[in-house]
Amino acid sequence: MSEIKLVEKALQKLTGMDEKEFALSLPFWQVKQYKKGEYYNEYKNVCKHLGFVINGIFRTYYMNEATGEEKNMLFYTDHQIVSAYKSFINQTPCNYYTESMVDSTILYIHINHLQELYEQSHQWERFGRYVAEIAFNLVMSHTEDFLFKTPEQRYVELLEVHPNIFNTIPLYHIASYLGIQGPSLSRIRKRMLNKG
Secondary structure, three states: OHHHHHHHHHHHHHOOOOOOHHHOOOOOOOEEEEOOOEEEOOOOOOOOOOEEEEEEOEEEEOOOOOOOOEEEEEEEOOEEEEEOOHHHOOEEEEEEEEEEEOOEEEEEEEHHHHHHHHHHHHHHHHHHHHHHHHHHHHHHHHHHHHHHOOOHHHHHHHHOOOHHEEEEEEHHHHHHHHHHHHHHHHHHHHHHHHHH
């Protein structure tokens, strides 16, 4: 299936967008290849693009300037929307980095083109609302997970949402996302294997 068809099918499934409305966006999508370690968006940059991951893995992380320690906040994998959401929606400088963790491919659309589509079509307006809701839900879920769930529950959830991530990226990135140290992650993985 072509990249653009993948995006069309995903938007159809997520928002009920029909073929005619999706066709309005065809001139605007661009394909971009990212090498491992390349940034989708950098700290203090304004995020101008909304991406759809064709294949690959991206992470959003915060860096403590005093210690140099990185904290992973979000992962994006195949067929998910990637963006520095707050920066993108408000068009303000970003507080985080979003980086490709492996060689990756995305289709992206510029904010100005999306604004044009919002003005032309109620279905695209609905898509804009959907993006805002995704952003809100991602951040709230992540915050609530830390308040109400054990690291083991967060691990299981991560496995469900991003099943391929564990064989692809170093485990210390997963430990950082879960808010635990490497040895704790090893113990959780061992317990899960023994359960299975």
